[in-house]
Amino acid sequence: MDFLRKLFGRTSENESKQGGSKAAKDGGVQTDETRRDPNESPDRHIEQNAPDRFILTPIPLRPTPSVHAMERELGGEETEAGSNPLLHEFGTAKSADVQTLLADLGRRDILGKNPALEQLRRMGQKAVPYLLEILEHSDDVPKLADTINVLGELGIEQAVPKLKRLSQSQWAEVAQAALTALAVLDKTTTLRADPSRLNDQIGQLWTAIVQSHKTLYPPDVLKTFCAEAAAALPKAPDRELSGIWLMLGSLTYKSFYPEDNVDHRNVKSCPEAKGCYEQALRCDALNDTAKMFVRAFTTPESALEGLPPGEDPDYNGKSMRQWLKILADSKSGREDRKQAVEALRDIGAPAVPGLMQIFKLEEQLAEDMTFLSGDCIETILSVGKPAVPALSEFMADQSSRLFISSAYVLGKIGETSVATPVLISVIEDAERKAILRAQAAEALGKIGPAVVQDASPVLIKALKDEDPIIRSSAAKGLRYLESPEAVDPLIDALQDRYAFVRQSASVALRGFFRAVQAEPSIVDKLIELVESKAEKGRDEAVSLLGEIKDERAVKTLKNALKEKELAFGAAAALRNITGKEH
Numbered sequence: 001m002d003f004l005r006k007l008f009g010r011t012s013e014n015e016s017k018q019g020g021s022k023a024a025k026d027g028g029v030q031t032d033e034t035r036r037d038p039n040e041s042p043d044r045h046i047e048q049n050a051p052d053r054f055i056l057t058p059i060p061l062r063p064t065p066s067v068h069a070m071e072r073e074l075g076g077e078e079t080e081a082g083s084n085p086l087l088h089e090f091g092t093a094k095s096a097d098v099q100t101l102l103a104d105l106g107r108r109d110i111l112g113k114n115p116a117l118e119q120l121r122r123m124g125q126k127a128v129p130y131l132l133e134i135l136e137h138s139d140d141v142p143k144l145a146d147t148i149n150v151l152g153e154l155g156i157e158q159a160v161p162k163l164k165r166l167s168q169s170q171w172a173e174v175a176q177a178a179l180t181a182l183a184v185l186d187k188t189t190t191l192r193a194d195p196s197r198l199n200d201q202i203g204q205l206w207t208a209i210v211q212s213h214k215t216l217y218p219p220d221v222l223k224t225f226c227a228e229a230a231a232a233l234p235k236a237p238d239r240e241l242s243g244i245w246l247m248l249g250s251l252t253y254k255s256f257y258p259e260d261n262v263d264h265r266n267v268k269s270c271p272e273a274k275g276c277y278e279q280a281l282r283c284d285a286l287n288d289t290a291k292m293f294v295r296a297f298t299t300p301e302s303a304l305e306g307l308p309p310g311e312d313p314d315y316n317g318k319s320m321r322q323w324l325k326i327l328a329d330s331k332s333g334r335e336d337r338k339q340a341v342e343a344l345r346d347i348g349a350p351a352v353p354g355l356m357q358i359f360k361l362e363e364q365l366a367e368d369m370t371f372l373s374g375d376c377i378e379t380i381l382s383v384g385k386p387a388v389p390a391l392s393e394f395m396a397d398q399s400s401r402l403f404i405s406s407a408y409v410l411g412k413i414g415e416t417s418v419a420t421p422v423l424i425s426v427i428e429d430a431e432r433k434a435i436l437r438a439q440a441a442e443a444l445g446k447i448g449p450a451v452v453q454d455a456s457p458v459l460i461k462a463l464k465d466e467d468p469i470i471r472s473s474a475a476k477g478l479r480y481l482e483s484p485e486a487v488d489p490l491i492d493a494l495q496d497r498y499a500f501v502r503q504s505a506s507v508a509l510r511g512f513f514r515a516v517q518a519e520p521s522i523v524d525k526l527i528e529l530v531e532s533k534a535e536k537g538r539d540e541a542v543s544l545l546g547e548i549k550d551e552r553a554v555k556t557l558k559n560a561l562k563e564k565e566l567a568f569g570a571a572a573a574l575r576n577i578t579g580k581e582h
Contacts, residue, residue: 106143120150145177152181160186180208183216191221193228199244206247215258222255242284249276264296285401300329307353315343324354341379349386356390363405404439411447420451424458438473445477456483463489468498475504479511494537506540523550530556539569546573
């Protein structure tokens with residue numbers, strides 16, 4: 001035990017008693033503040049005492065203020081230290097045991113649960129006056145939080161006025177502890193959404209309820225708060241709000257299922273919570289946590305949500321709804337999905353609402369930038385013109401990946417006059433998110449030769465964009481246009497500093513060898529790149545020369561055999577051109 005005390009900074013029993021006696025003589029309590037260096041900042045004290053008891057919150061803790069600073073912040077009146085007669089009892093022998101316990105409140109260097117908390121809870125009303133005094137005068141955030149927790153568990157309603165002010169503090173641990181205690185103590189206050197501090201409210205409630213696995217409010221009260229908050233939060237895409245919507249989704253789920261832990265691996269159906277998670281994804285299309293939850297709430301039956309009631313034509317022994325469920329279910333076999341595509345294509349317009357729902361979910365939950373393909377899009381393309389109105393509606397939200405995908409499908413259907421200008425405007429708008437501009441560049445190219453006249457100059461220019469993601473996507477888009485004007489810029493892109501951009505340029509050049517071979521100077525430029533001392537792109541040029549199979553490259557490739565970095569690729573290229581091993 002002595003070893004553990006030394007290891008974790010605990011004083012011996014004798015030292016504690018001596019400290020208590022000294023405190024009695026000085027007329028004050030021996031607290032953590034009196035034991036630490038007076039010049040040491042409170043936040044350093046918190047950091048040095050093991051932080052494992054801290055609740056991780058979305059609201060950052062700030063340096064510990066003095067209690068008077070807190071009072072000023074919350075609009076309360078300052079109280080002179082020592083004005084309460086209880087302070088004079090702290091030094092008496094009668095209160096020595098309480099002093100020791102109070103001194104240990106807020107400690108972060110104790111294994112397991114803080115024993116002081118447990119003993120103070122057992123003392124009940126005897127400890128209350130001292131706890132109220134700490135609530136009034138302490139300037140130690142961990143100590144205040146522990147004190148609030150004990151008062152809440154003891155049901156001390158006298159603390160409510162002070163707790164109401166502390167629940168609005170900017171210091172997260174204090175605010176959350178006060179909020180949790182008020183949920184138990186304050187029977188007169190209804191939990192209501194406050195638009196002026198809604199983000200803080202949601203963050204504090206999420207920590208106190210979801211992360212702490214507690215049921216602090218009746219479900220109907222929490223449901224009302226969540227509905228009010230969802231109505232008050234801005235709906236415009238804003239990455240800063242994604243986390244707030246995510247937490248609100250978890251709170252909403254908890255209001256419907258108080259006994260459940262909010263875990264994306266095991267959730268029940270809850271459209272209200274799903275709506276919040278979808279809004280989080282709308283604010284930040286790359287939010288992986290939001291994707292996991294939206295996916296968890298998504299079932300094959302989701303494809304039926306947009307269907308008009310009663311309309312369910314049959315085709316080949318199954319109803320339209322059954323075919324949609326097969327298409328929407330990732331577990332469906334390849335042959336079943338193929339039959340579903342054919343069936344829904346022949347059903348035509350009545351299937352469009354369900355197809356749009358599947359389309360929306362698949363594009364929203366895609367893991368990466370590989371999109372604009374799949375059975376659902378194939379089916380929509382085969383349905384054709386009846387899908388145009390719904391796709392046009394999706395284009396109204398110009399912040400999501402769904403908007404880009406919709407423009408692409410419209411272009412492939414033949415509505416290029418609608419899709420092309422929109423995609424070009426996104427690519428050229430430097431204020432847009434890079435990921436959105438990159439997706440627009442790839443989508444524009446994938447529409448194909450029908451838009452080459454308008455698209456090629458835009459994508460060639462994008463090959464010089466300062467963002468490598470956009471350069472890579474521009475190269476991918478150019479692959480589908482087969483524009484001879486793009487060949488030289490793509491060869492230049494082979495020397496890009498980023499390997500993934502060079503790879504995209506190389507794949508694009510391979511994608512239209514007819515254009516490459518139609519211009520003899522292309523081989524000369526690739527030979528020039530191989531013979532140069534360029535740091536990047538020479539290996540890609542060697543590989544391309546092997547695939548073009550022009551004998552003018554043989555001499556250069558034989559010389560490349562002498563270079564360790566190029567030897568393997570040069571040997572393969574020579575084998576392609578000459579049919580011999582080198």
